[in-house]
Structures are given as C-alpha cells and as structure tokens.
Amino acid sequence: MMPVSQKLNEGGIMSIVRLVSFVVLLAASAGASLAFAQTPAPAPAAPAAVAPAPPPSKPDPAGTATGGIGDVSAKTAGKPTVEELADFVGHNRVAINFVWVLVAGFLVMFMQAGFALAETGFTRAKNAGHTMMMNFMVYAIGMTGYWICGFALHMGGLGPISTLGGTGVLDHEFVITLFGKEFGLFGLKGFFLAGSTYDVAVFALFLFQMVFMDTAATIPTGAMAERWKFSSFVVFGFFISMFTYPLFANWVWGGGWLSQLGKNFGLGHGHVDFAGSSVVHMVGGVTALAGAMVLGARIGKYNKDGSANPIPGHNIPMAALGCFILAFGWFGFNPGSTLAGADLRIAVVAVNTMLAGAAGALVAMFYMWIVYGKPDPSMLINGMLAGLVAITAPCAFVSSFWAFVIGAVAGVLVCWSVFFVERTLKVDDPVGAISVHGTCGAWGVLSLGLFADGTYGDGFNGVEGTVRGLLYGGGSQFVAQIVGTLTCVVFIFVASYAFFKVYDLAFGMRVSPEVELEGLDVPEMGGHGYPEVQGPGTLVHGLGHGAAKPAAVMTGVMATERGH
Amino acid sequence: MKKIEAIIKPFKLDDVKEALTAAGVIGMTVSEVRGFGRQKGHTEMYRGGEYTVDFLPKIKVEVVVPDERAGKVVELLTAAAKTGSIGDGKVFLSSLEDVVRIRTGEHGETAI
Numbered sequence: 249m250m251p252v253s254q255k256l257n258e259g260g261i262m263s264i265v266r267l268v269s270f271v272v273l274l275a276a277s278a279g280a281s282l283a284f285a286q287t288p289a290p291a292p293a294a295p296a297a298v299a300p301a302p303p304p305s306k307p308d309p310a311g312t313a314t315g316g317i318g319d320v321s322a323k324t325a326g327k328p329t330v331e332e333l334a335d336f337v338g339h340n341r342v343a344i345n346f347v348w349v350l351v352a353g354f355l356v357m358f359m360q361a362g363f364a365l366a367e368t369g370f371t372r373a374k375n376a377g378h379t380m381m382m383n384f385m386v387y388a389i390g391m392t393g394y395w396i397c398g399f400a401l402h403m404g405g406l407g408p409i410s411t412l413g414g415t416g417v418l419d420h421e422f423v424i425t426l427f428g429k430e431f432g433l434f435g436l437k438g439f440f441l442a443g444s445t446y447d448v449a450v451f452a453l454f455l456f457q458m459v460f461m462d463t464a465a466t467i468p469t470g471a472m473a474e475r476w477k478f479s480s481f482v483v484f485g486f487f488i489s490m491f492t493y494p495l496f497a498n499w500v501w502g503g504g505w506l507s508q509l510g511k512n513f514g515l516g517h518g519h520v521d522f523a524g525s526s527v528v529h530m531v532g533g534v535t536a537l538a539g540a541m542v543l544g545a546r547i548g549k550y551n552k553d554g555s556a557n558p559i560p561g562h563n564i565p566m567a568a569l570g571c572f573i574l575a576f577g578w579f580g581f582n583p584g585s586t587l588a589g590a591d592l593r594i595a596v597v598a599v600n601t602m603l604a605g606a607a608g609a610l611v612a613m614f615y616m617w618i619v620y621g622k623p624d625p626s627m628l629i630n631g632m633l634a635g636l637v638a639i640t641a642p643c644a645f646v647s648s649f650w651a652f653v654i655g656a657v658a659g660v661l662v663c664w665s666v667f668f669v670e671r672t673l674k675v676d677d678p679v680g681a682i683s684v685h686g687t688c689g690a691w692g693v694l695s696l697g698l699f700a701d702g703t704y705g706d707g708f709n710g711v712e713g714t715v716r717g718l719l720y721g722g723g724s725q726f727v728a729q730i731v732g733t734l735t736c737v738v739f740i741f742v743a744s745y746a747f748f749k750v751y752d753l754a755f756g757m758r759v760s761p762e763v764e765l766e767g768l769d770v771p772e773m774g775g776h777g778y779p780e781v782q783g784p785g786t787l788v789h790g791l792g793h794g795a796a797k798p799a800a801v802m803t804g805v806m807a808t809e810r811g812h
Numbered sequence: 813m814k815k816i817e818a819i820i821k822p823f824k825l826d827d828v829k830e831a832l833t834a835a836g837v838i839g840m841t842v843s844e845v846r847g848f849g850r851q852k853g854h855t856e857m858y859r860g861g862e863y864t865v866d867f868l869p870k871i872k873v874e875v876v877v878p879d880e881r882a883g884k885v886v887e888l889l890t891a892a893a894k895t896g897s898i899g900d901g902k903v904f905l906s907s908l909e910d911v912v913r914i915r916t917g918e919h920g921e922t923a924i
C-alpha cells in the first residue's frame with residue numbers, strides 16, 4: 249500500500265487535475281442518468297403523463313429556480329387542474345409528515361447508544377461487556393417482541409392515523425363497558441405487521457413507536473446492572489416489549505381508556521402525555537424499581553448498619569457522552585411526537601426540550617455544589633436527563649418559561665430521589681434510572697396538568713378546546729394527569745414485580761456472589777469488556793499457552809468491595 | 813552496586829527522569845503501582861457519598877548505579893520528586909549482588 253501523499257507526488261499536479269475532471273465527469277453523467285430515471289416517474293393518478301418539464305438547462309447555484317409548477321404531477325405538464333394541485337399538495341403534506349416521523353424515529357433509535365454509554369459508564373469496568381450487551385440486545389429483543397404482538401396490542405385500535413394520510417386499518421380495540429362507558433384495554437390489529445396492516449402509514453408508525461418502546465425497555469437494565477443474569481434479562485426483554493409496555497401505551501396513546509377520560513368523564517383531554525414521560529419513562533423507571541427490589545443490592549453497596557457505600561462508575565466521560573447522545577436523540581423523541589412535520593409547533597417543542605435539559609443540568613450542578621461541596625459529574629449528567637424526562641410529557645403545551653421551571657425542578661428532584669431511593673428505600677440503583685425516569689417522569693406528567701397554557705392541543709384525544717393545566721383554568725386536566733400517573737405506578741409496578749418475583753423463584757434472576765465479585769463479563773458473556781486491562785495480558789495470549797491464571801481480574805475491580 | 817527504588821507521585825515522573833538522565837543514569841524501569849503510607853489513602857465523592865480510596869496510584873522508579881554515585885543520584889531524585897505535601901513517596905536504597913546483560917553475558921558494573 250502506497251501512502252496517498254506519495255502517489256500524488258509521483259504524478260504531480262497534472263494527474264490531480266485529470267483525476268478531478270474524471271470525477272466531475274463521472275458525477276455529471278451519473279446525475280444526468282439519475283435525473284433521466286426520475287423525471288418520467290408518473291403520478292399514480294395520471295399514468296399517461298405527458299412529457300415532463302425539461303430539467304433546468306443552466307446550473308442553479310442559488311436554488312431559486314429549482315422546483316416549480318413543472319414538478320406538480322398533471323395530465324398537461326405545467327398546467328395542473330385545481331384537483332390535481334390539491335391532490336399534489338395533500339400528498340406533499342403527508343410526505344413531509346412521513347419523512348419527519350421516520351427521521352425523528354432514527355434519532356430516537358440512536359438514543360439506544362446513549363443509554364448504552366451512560367449505563368456502562370456508570371457501572372464498573374468488570375461488568376462493562378455485560379452492561380453494554382444488555383443495552384445492545386434489548387434493541388433486537390424488544391423489536392422482535394414488539395413486531396410479534398407488542399405493536400398490535402399497543403396500536404391495533406388506534407383508528408385513523410390522521411397526520412399520515414388517515415389510514416384506518418388499525419381499527420380493532422378490545423373494549424369492556426363499565427358504568428355505561430367504554431374502556432379500551434388493548435388493540436388487536438397488526439400482529440407481525442401482516443395482512444391489512446401491510447401499509448406505509450402503519451410501517452412508519454411502527455418504526456416510530458418501536459424505538460419508543462425500546463427506550464422504556466432499556467431503562468431497567470441500568471438499575472439492575474452488575475448482578476442480573478443475562479438469560480433472565482433476555483426473557484424480560486420479551487416480557488416488557490410484548491405485554492406491559494404495549495398495554496399501558498395503548499391506554500394513553502392507542503385510544504385506550506386513559507386517553508378517553510376526557511371524553512367519558514370530562515377530565516380535561518384525558519390523560520395527556522405528549523411524548524412519553526409516563527408511557528416511556530415512568531414505565532421504564534417503575535419497572536426498574538420492581539426489578540431492583542427483587543434483585544437486591546449489589547454486594548458491598550450497604551454496610552451492616554444499613555448505610556450505603558458509593559460504588560463509582562468506571563467511566564464518567566463515557567456516561568457524559570451517552571447523556572449528550574440522549575439529549576440529541578430527544579430532538580426526535582419530543583418534536584417527532586407531533587407525528588407531523590407540517591405541524592409547526594415542533595419549533596416550540598424542540599426549544600422547550602433543550603431548555604428543560606439545560607435547566608435540569610444547571611440546577612443539579614448548583615444543588616450538588618452547594619449541598620455536597622462539589623458539582624458531582626454523575627449527578628450533573630442525571631440532572632440533564634431528569635430535565636429532559638420531565639419535559640417529555642408537557643413539551644408541546646407549555647411556554648418556554650414553564651419548560652425551564654419544569655426542568656429546573658427535575659434537576660433538584662433527581663438529586664433528592666437518588667438519595668431517597670439509596671438511603672431510605674435501600675434499593676440499589678447503579679445508574680439512577682428509577683429517579684431519572686420514574687420520579688422525574690411522574691413530575692413531567694403532573695407538570696403538564698399544572699402549566700399547560702391553552703395555546704395548543706385543540707381536539708386532543710377527541711376533546712374540543714386546547715389543553716389547559718391548573719394554573720390556566722384546567723383543574724380537571726390535573727386530575728386526569730394524577731389518574732394517569734397512579735395507574736402507571738400501580739399497574740406497571742404490580743405486573744413487573746409479579747413477573748420478576750415469579751421468574752426469580754422459578755429460575756433465579758441473580759448471578760452467584762462469586763460471579764458478582766469477579767465481574768459478570770467472563771462468567772456471563774465469555775469475555776472481558778476490556779481484555780487488555782482486566783484479563784491476562786495480550787502477550788500471554790500471543791504465546792498461545794493460556795499460561796497465566798487471570799489474576800488481574802481481581803485487581804481490575806474499580807470499586808472497593810467493602811461491607812461483607 | 814546499589815539499587816534505588818523510588819515510589820513517587822505519578823506527575824513527578826518526568827522531573828525525576830530528567831534529573832536522573834542529566835546525572836548520567838542510562839537506564840531505568842518504571843511501573844504503575846498502588847499503595848498507601850502513613851496517610852492511609854484519601855476520600856473521594858460520588859453522587860453525594862464519600863468513599864475511601866485505600867490504595868493510591870503511584871509510580872515506582874527502579875535504577876541501578878555504581879556504589880560511588882548512589883548518594884548523588886538519591887539526592888537528585890529526592891529533590892526532583894519533592895512537592896512538600898503529603899504523599900510525596902519514599903526512596904529505598906539497597907545493595908545489589910550482581911547484574912547480567914542478557915545479550916552479552918557480561919556481569920557486574922559493566923553490565924549496568
């Protein structure tokens with residue numbers, strides 16, 4: 249292999265010029281053939297489309313001349329009828345929404361990487377491979393489970409997807425009637441995305457909803473890290489993606505009973521959760537609480553007198569990077585939840601989202617600095633996440649001032665909650681998932697019921713008028729938020745606790761103490777996350793004798809194991 | 813021959829290396845070690861909780877010098893590694909029986 253610079257020197261300037269002109273020619277001809285391939289594409293309505301408008305013959309560096317009436321599909325090119333124009337505009341609007349939903353979904357998918365880095369950074373090096381792989385595999389496991397039945401239970405009774413062309417194939421909700429009112433419990437259309445749900449709008453919705461479900465599914469892996477059997481985690485991945493998440497999500501987002509509290513009982517617009525403070529984050533956080541309770545604390549976390557020892561994570565830069573990736577993904581999470589790029593409220597949603605995240609980090613920083621003497625990195629990271637989690641439900645309904653306040657409150661709340669969970673509940677949560685997602689998720693949902701200012705949400709959940717919180721004359725909306733929050737806590741906690749407890753009694757959820765002390769990477773996954781640091785040195789491997797017993801394993805332990 | 817083993821603060825390694833090479837020491841071995849002395853580690857904070865780090869990271873420097881230069885080298889090393897605050901480390905000086913250069917089989921001071 250010759251270095252590039254050397255190659256260039258040999259040929260001199262002329263060869264560069266030749267190379268460049270060749271590339272330019274190639275690109276030009278490719279562009280021409282592409283343009284040729286695209287322009288004749290007829291609109292489905294007018295298969296006999298006449299010759300399309302000729303492509304601009306001159307280059308258009310300013311971009312003002314590209315695109316025009318010639319791009320509107322019409323029987324007579326350049327002279328569309330009003331119907332043809334209206335058809336084109338409608339198709340365009342839905343196309344913008346499709347692109348928005350898909351791109352936002354791709355951003356949310358990337359949040360899996362954020363979770364993986366944040367959780368692995370907050371745990372110890374000896375478990376890095378195991379923690380990382382839980383976050384990695386939950387994507388594959390969750391998606392499979394959601395495709396099998398999760399999506400159908402969640403969205404099968406949604407009705408027309410108004411922003412994505414009004415497709416009405418998701419039309420079967422299982423309903424029971426109580427007090428003369430209908431209570432939607434789960435959907436029954438869309439198993440395996442087969443049959444009549446083989447539809448572009450359904451597929452776009454599936455992608456977007458799947459990555460949301462996966463966010464909820466990956467939250468408990470943080471609270472249960474460093475002691476959870478991988479096999480047990482795999483079964484759990486299917487459980488949450490196929491049952492608990494889809495059920496609660498149906499009640500709020502799939503046309504189920506919580507969303508109908510407004511229509512049926514006059515409680516505001518029903519339980520309103522714009523992007524998932526309750527549906528995604530509380531479900532994840534409450535599941536995390538149940539799981540961490542059943543698993544018990546890590547060895548060395550608590551002393552005999554009940555006091556807690558800190559067990560520092562092994563990589564703060566990794567956790568901070570994960571937090572930043574999550575904050576970036578949140579621009580898909582919240583603004584994408586309009587399911588409509590043509591809904592210009594997305595600007596408000598995006599700004600509220602970033603403001604709340606900033607407020608959460610800022611307030612957590614000052615809180616820790618003042619109370620504990622130093623701006624603790626792990627709490628600053630959790631502070632930003634707390635603000636983002638809290639603004640997720642109200643992001644579309646509040647002004648920037650309240651968005652900042654909501655994030656700021658979350659920044660303190662997450663600190664209190666972490667200490668409460670650790671010192672009072674005595675539940676060991678290595679990453680703070682219960683506090684960040686559970687506590688601040690609940691705060692987010694309730695804050696919507698307080699601060700929604702009535703500038704948005706006309707007709708939300710089938711109720712006329714905009715969404716108003718307690719401060720803006722919408723007391724019943726606040727009640728609906730409380731009902732939604734309590735339902736989430738009770739249903740998710742009971743269902744998850746029962747699942748974890750039964751599984752634990754039947755098969756065992758926790759690794760043995762020996763495995764836990766050595767680190768889960770080798771016993772559970774077969775290899776170290778960082779073999780050159782923790783395992784036998786590479787030289788020993790290179791010699792092929794497998795000589796050394798991995799004595800380095802124990803010295804690689806980052807935190808001291810005390811108290812036992 | 814004398815063997816000098818010094819436990820120093822990690823960030824003092826460059827100063828020590830420069831001082832010793834300037835004094836004519838031609839080789840040294842350095843390792844990352846952990847340990848504690850009279851202060852018994854120190855405390856750090858994580859998420860609002862204090863914890864003790866018992867074994868602090870240090871650097872161990874090992875050099876071998878002819879008897880007559882040992883005193884001067886120890887003196888220079890000590891000066892270079894000193895910050896004046898706790899945890900500066902220690903220098904151990906011991907007699908060495910023999911040195912062998914593996915490539916040539918030479919023994920003694922010529923092998924240093």
